Amino acid sequence: MPGLAEKSPLKGTPSVGFTRLFLGSPGIDARAGVWIFLAAALVACGSPPIPPASPPLPAERVLRLAPGAILQADMTGGETHVYRFDLPAGGFADLAVEQLGIDVAVRVEDPRGLPLAASDSFFGPHGPEPVPVVAGTAGTHRLRVHAPGTGKGRYEIRVAAVRPATGQDRDRVEAERRFSAGEILRQRGDRASLEAAVREETAARDLFRSLGERGREADVLYALGFARVSLDSYAAAAEDYRQSLALFRTEGREREAGRTLNDLALAHRFLGDSRRAAELYQEALALNRRVGDRWAEATSWNGLGRVYDVTGETENALSCYEKALALWRGIGDRRRETSTLKNLGELYLKLGDSGKALEPLNAALVLAQAAGQDRETGALLALIGQAHSRAGQHARGIDLLRRALDLQRRAGDLRGEAVTLNDLGWAWLLARRPREARDCFARSIPLLHRLGDGPAEAIAWASLGWADNELDRPRRAAESFARTLPLLVSFGDRRSEAAALLGLARARRRLGDLPGARSAVEEGIRRIESLRAEAAGPDLRTAFFASKQDFYTFRVDLLMAMGDPEGALLASEEARSRTLLDLLAEAGARRRAETPAQGRPASLREIQGKVVDPDTLLLEYSLGEERSFLWAVTPDSVAAFELPPREEIEETARRAYDLLTASGSTLARGRTSLVLDELSRVLIQPAAGLLGSRRLLIVPDGALHLLPFAALPVPGADRPLVADHEIVTAPSASSLALLRREVAHRAPPPGTLAVVADPVFAAGGFRRLPYSRDEAEAILAFAPPEGRLGALGPAANREAVLGSGLGRYRIVHFATHGVLDTERPERSGIALSRGFVRAGEIYRLDLPADLVVLSACRTALGKSFRGEGVIGLTRAFQYAGARSVLVSLWEVEDRATAELMRRFYREMLVAGRAPAAALRAAQLSLRREPGWGAPYFWAGFVLQGDGEASR
Numbered sequence: 001m002p003g004l005a006e007k008s009p010l011k012g013t014p015s016v017g018f019t020r021l022f023l024g025s026p027g028i029d030a031r032a033g034v035w036i037f038l039a040a041a042l043v044a045c046g047s048p049p050i051p052p053a054s055p056p057l058p059a060e061r062v063l064r065l066a067p068g069a070i071l072q073a074d075m076t077g078g079e080t081h082v083y084r085f086d087l088p089a090g091g092f093a094d095l096a097v098e099q100l101g102i103d104v105a106v107r108v109e110d111p112r113g114l115p116l117a118a119s120d121s122f123f124g125p126h127g128p129e130p131v132p133v134v135a136g137t138a139g140t141h142r143l144r145v146h147a148p149g150t151g152k153g154r155y156e157i158r159v160a161a162v163r164p165a166t167g168q169d170r171d172r173v174e175a176e177r178r179f180s181a182g183e184i185l186r187q188r189g190d191r192a193s194l195e196a197a198v199r200e201e202t203a204a205r206d207l208f209r210s211l212g213e214r215g216r217e218a219d220v221l222y223a224l225g226f227a228r229v230s231l232d233s234y235a236a237a238a239e240d241y242r243q244s245l246a247l248f249r250t251e252g253r254e255r256e257a258g259r260t261l262n263d264l265a266l267a268h269r270f271l272g273d274s275r276r277a278a279e280l281y282q283e284a285l286a287l288n289r290r291v292g293d294r295w296a297e298a299t300s301w302n303g304l305g306r307v308y309d310v311t312g313e314t315e316n317a318l319s320c321y322e323k324a325l326a327l328w329r330g331i332g333d334r335r336r337e338t339s340t341l342k343n344l345g346e347l348y349l350k351l352g353d354s355g356k357a358l359e360p361l362n363a364a365l366v367l368a369q370a371a372g373q374d375r376e377t378g379a380l381l382a383l384i385g386q387a388h389s390r391a392g393q394h395a396r397g398i399d400l401l402r403r404a405l406d407l408q409r410r411a412g413d414l415r416g417e418a419v420t421l422n423d424l425g426w427a428w429l430l431a432r433r434p435r436e437a438r439d440c441f442a443r444s445i446p447l448l449h450r451l452g453d454g455p456a457e458a459i460a461w462a463s464l465g466w467a468d469n470e471l472d473r474p475r476r477a478a479e480s481f482a483r484t485l486p487l488l489v490s491f492g493d494r495r496s497e498a499a500a501l502l503g504l505a506r507a508r509r510r511l512g513d514l515p516g517a518r519s520a521v522e523e524g525i526r527r528i529e530s531l532r533a534e535a536a537g538p539d540l541r542t543a544f545f546a547s548k549q550d551f552y553t554f555r556v557d558l559l560m561a562m563g564d565p566e567g568a569l570l571a572s573e574e575a576r577s578r579t580l581l582d583l584l585a586e587a588g589a590r591r592r593a594e595t596p597a598q599g600r601p602a603s604l605r606e607i608q609g610k611v612v613d614p615d616t617l618l619l620e621y622s623l624g625e626e627r628s629f630l631w632a633v634t635p636d637s638v639a640a641f642e643l644p645p646r647e648e649i650e651e652t653a654r655r656a657y658d659l660l661t662a663s664g665s666t667l668a669r670g671r672t673s674l675v676l677d678e679l680s681r682v683l684i685q686p687a688a689g690l691l692g693s694r695r696l697l698i699v700p701d702g703a704l705h706l707l708p709f710a711a712l713p714v715p716g717a718d719r720p721l722v723a724d725h726e727i728v729t730a731p732s733a734s735s736l737a738l739l740r741r742e743v744a745h746r747a748p749p750p751g752t753l754a755v756v757a758d759p760v761f762a763a764g765g766f767r768r769l770p771y772s773r774d775e776a777e778a779i780l781a782f783a784p785p786e787g788r789l790g791a792l793g794p795a796a797n798r799e800a801v802l803g804s805g806l807g808r809y810r811i812v813h814f815a816t817h818g819v820l821d822t823e824r825p826e827r828s829g830i831a832l833s834r835g836f837v838r839a840g841e842i843y844r845l846d847l848p849a850d851l852v853v854l855s856a857c858r859t860a861l862g863k864s865f866r867g868e869g870v871i872g873l874t875r876a877f878q879y880a881g882a883r884s885v886l887v888s889l890w891e892v893e894d895r896a897t898a899e900l901m902r903r904f905y906r907e908m909l910v911a912g913r914a915p916a917a918a919l920r921a922a923q924l925s926l927r928r929e930p931g932w933g934a935p936y937f938w939a940g941f942v943l944q945g946d947g948e949a950s951r
């Protein structure tokens with residue numbers, strides 16, 4: 001399952017030095033590397049090296065060494081200021097540079113130009129850079145202040161003391177020396193250097209503590225936390241950060257305290273304690289905002305987003321990432337912007353929306369490559385590979401993941417390598433190569449264990465279980481899932497926990513434990529339902545739910561195997577159109593000025609009592625990987641039938657759609673009849689004994705949404721279903737039940753018919769539909785003058801649609817071009833004079849019509865999601881209040897459409913038929929006309945929603 005390809009919070013965590021910055025923790029940047037390495041050489045070698053040739057020095061200023069002296073200066077990024085001062089041999093000068101809005105690095109050189117001390121603190125453009133020195137030889141010393149970044153600010157040079165060095169002074173200088181040495185070792189990044197850094201900085205901490213230098217003790221403790229995180233010693237790092245935080249607070253250093261809170265939260269996140277991490281990030285956020293530290297505020301938002309991401313609180317995570325991005329861009333920090341874009345893309349991947357994930361991931365990749373960030377580039381290539389793999393582009397996904405793996409190995413990114421191995425394993429699984437997948441998972445687990453990455457290791461064990469399931473080793477798979485589930489629960493990773501439960505259910509079923517399988521899958525679905533409720537907005541809820549449909553189809557199949565067809569039907573309903581149910585419930589609550597509530601699937605009693613009646617037969621389809629099902633439901637019976645697998649049915653349905661759109665051609669008619677006969681045998685024949693002359697309510701699945709069921713032949717007869725039946729489609733029986741409940745609470749609109757037709761298009765735009773005005777005038781003639789509205793020609797504009805006028809009519813008819821966007825369905829729309837009305841705008845309308853007719857091309861289509869069906873204009877109008885919507889499946893012929901609509905409205909407004917009956921009568925009469933007998937001319941329009949509307 002794709003859900004198990006998600007990472008722990010440790011994804012992409014580098015193990016060394018300043019490259020950790022993109023995870024949200026400040027550190028010593030590379031900008032001061034040369035100066036600090038020179039200082040470290042003094043430590044490592046016992047005597048300083050000869051410095052390399054350097055460019056001419058800047059003009060020097062004199063620094064007066066007097067206790068209490070303060071010198072202020074303005075500075076611009078890129079500048080270096082040099083101050084000279086004299087100091088006798090053995091003399092001690094307690095110097096510090098206080099940063100006042102500009103970040104500086106400071107170095108003190110002896111008379112030979114060799115470094116005595118250097119400092120570049122963690123905390124940006126504020127706080128002190130202490131450089132106390134004891135002169136080894138008498139003479140002129142130099143203090144260099146360099147601003148490596150951009151911008152302007154001020155600094156102060158403070159002279160706290162000047163005297164012959166005491167033992168305590170020498171201890172203090174030694175403490176600073178060991179601190180600097182530790183930082184250089186930490187930046188090297190290899191394990192031996194990191195461990196040596198901890199030893200040096202521990203010694204520095206002890207010296208500062210003995211000297212009562214609480215501020216510097218706090219700084220060293222903070223640096224120790226960094227080193228221990230790089231060594232994956234998260235509990236020890238958290239303790240260092242806690243001690244550092246207490247000292248910063250005691251010293252009144254609020255800015256430093258805010259940043260330390262961020263890193264303490266990060267350590268708890270790495271420890272899998274999401275609750276405590278969230279509390280600390282919230283505390284950090286309040287403090288960082290109060291002191292005006294925008295960088296640290298952005299870090300808090302980004303870290304809090306990661307916590308919400310892991311715990312499945314999607315809406316909160318998205319909001320946090322967007323806030324962090326705005327701050328990073330305002331600050332101009334491209335490195336952290338890259339990290340947050342990566343987090344955002346990863347979140348969309350978890351929600352199952354690979355297309356939406358690629359936009360931030362590709363943007364982040366450009367930034368990472370431009371900055372030469374090999375580790376981040378590797379992590380991003382891995383995520384982009386995941387996105388392609390989940391979208392079915394297996395070869396592309398595997399290639400990208402392999403490239404990521406090579407890059408991470410060259411960069412020495414052990415954690416990145418381990419997690420990408422897990423991702424590559426899932427790409428192999430999706431490509432149906434379980435042996436290669438298992439090999440990747442088995443190689444990932446020991447690496448993650450060595451790194452101490454508990455959350456990621458737990459995911460890898462679950463992934464191994466999935467591979468064993470695919471290799472038909474259910475007992476071994478069950479053991480892996482049993483091992484990992486308690487860990488996933490403790491880490492609060494509900495997505496991975498749910499996927500592991502589904503894997504356990506599959507293993508138990510193969511072992512013959514059907515009740516155990518049912519218990520596991522239903523527990524997994526409870527996790528999915530809690531996560532779905534937290535997904536932000538209908539689009540994300542839809543994408544998330546579509547990505548989790550394997551849970552529901554497995555439960556349907558399992559219940560059928562257990563001999564419970566009624567339970568399987570309800571499980572099918574629970575899997576369908578859940579976001580639409582939420583939208584309909586929300587829209588009804590909005591109109592009644594109530595608090596929005598989530599919609600719930602209907603019970604069997606509601607379906608049999610409120611959706612079907614003695615004259616209606618519900619035919620509901622569920623397409624599964626190994627087998628599919630059809631339920632035929634009447635008020636007093638539920639019959640279930642097994643059908644072929646999804647792939648077989650969908651291939652035939654798509655072939656039928658292609659032939660139907662070409663059936664106006666004589667050459668295509670024979671092949672069209674053959675494929676429609678085949679579909680009728682598969683989809684209708686099993687329930688033939690229940691058909692009678694009932695109205696058919698069709699709940700399709702997958703590619704069956706493309707079919708006009710009216711054109712399928714009656715089983716065993718040479719006539720289409722529409723000859724014997726009224727036909728209506730619905731996303732689910734539950735959505736129709738909810739729609740009818742909502743309609744029962746509202747009064748019918750006073751007007752009869754509003755028509756928006758024949759808009760005036762700009763030159764070079766859409767071609768005019770020559771029959772649309774004839775169509776509009778013909779159907780307007782069927783409505784009484786006092787109850788109709790005609791917005792034709794230039795009046796068919798945005799104002800006519802977005803104003804309040806259309807909401808006064810029972811039937812609203814559009815005759816124009818449709819605009820289809822299958823990738824971003826909210827941008828699908830209707831072409832009008834001087835512009836368009838998009839689906840996103842239609843959602844905001846108040847349009848309580850009984851019927852909306854979209855007499856335009858392909859208005860039934862949109863973006864298809866498993867479980868949710870097609871998202872496009874139909875759903876937009878349903879949310880706006882329409883009880884039923886008449887839409888087209890293909891590019892309909894203009895003249896035939898005008899004639900079909902004329903007959904349809906005559907049946908409704910003159911003969912008094914309900915929409916389903918009126919559509920049947922119009923289609924049958926048009927089918928009998930010479931030249932229009934092919935389904936292309938009469939079967940392209942389908943009625944979705946309540947076929948009894950407007951009766």
